[in-house]
């Protein structure tokens with residue numbers, strides 16, 4: 001299928017490179033509201049530079065739009081693409097508000113187009129393997145999950161961090177473990193959270209000062225049907241030793257997944273005594289890092305096979321409701337109930 005990118009910022013080049021590696025995907029062109037960015041990416045990959053979103057959407061050759069804009073533009077761009085009859089894969093979060101996310105799910109249903117959303121890192125070799133080990137009872141019934149999204153001070157590497165600070169670490173990186181957690185254990189039912197702003201003023205690489213409007217540190221406790229989880233999200237503490245996800249089972253054993261994002265993350269299991277960690281080899285060669293085009297290839301395959309794609313918009317919308325609930329609990333205090341649900345994704349065939 002023919003793919004076009006909307007948004008040519010920090011992540012776009014990595015998407016374009018990953019897309020190029022798939023026979024089932026062809027990068028047609030790119031656009032950005034800042035034309036210099038789309039011109040540079042189009043030149044680097046030898047594809048069309050569309051002058052504006054409308055021009056891209058008017059190209060009948062484009063089958064799938066990949067939304068790589070800033071979070072606050074996601075819902076508008078995705079809606080426009082669906083209305084134009086394109087399938088869409090959106091970077092996370094699918095929308096900033098739950099009602100917007102639900103409207104996109106409904107729009108995709110009405111237009112008969114597919115809508116998938118990042119994060120889709122559960123498609124990685126390490127993440128699928130960890131999920132299989134948990135399903136196979138490697139640690140017994142999982143009752144507690146710890147998830148650590150310590151992402152450091154992103155202004156130290158991101159050239160335009162303001163848009164990501166505007167939504168904060170809960171929205172920007174909390175979505176990764178939340179998506180894996182809910183795929184594995186089903187919807188979240190209740191949350192309670194506390195947060196803080198640890199460093200309210202930041203400085204970009206270009207020396208520009210900006211003030212934070214969202215907390216840079218939030219810890220939440222989430223109740224799901226069968227597990228309780230603790231999620232840390234911060235744009236202050238670096239990865240350090242506390243990163244990834246840890247699954248704690250009823251028989252006293254634990255499984256540690258070193259990253260929810262990198263497909264070649266390591267998996268360690270504790271011994272029966274629960275003290276010593278042993279590395280579990282992955283059953284297949286992992287992609288080094290994150291293959292950003294994997295959900296796109298999976299989407300295209302699902303369309304061809306007439307089956308649901310795995311990175312569903314319904315699950316992404318549920319995650320947005322969870323994020324809203326955590327933010328409300330953090331701001332107002334007390335627990336917040338969550339109502340929405342979704343059909344969980346199937347494991348990949350090789351890991352089923």
Ligand SMILES: NC(=O)c1ccc[n+]([C@@H]2O[C@H](COP(=O)([O-])OP(=O)(O)OC[C@H]3O[C@@H](n4cnc5c(N)ncnc54)[C@H](O)[C@@H]3O)[C@@H](O)[C@H]2O)c1
Nearest residue numbers: 007008009010011012032033034068069070071073091092
């Ligand atoms: N940077 C990363 O490492 C990274 C990793 C994973 C996911 N993401 C996600 O990818 C998305 C983009 O992140 P980024 O870091 O590349 O941000 P960025 O700010 O570097 O790039 C976003 C680009 O979108 C363009 N844009 C904004 N509104 C637009 C619109 N309406 N139409 C067309 N272009 C528009 C901006 O001009 C900008 O060039 C975000 O959702 C982010 O969460 C980023």
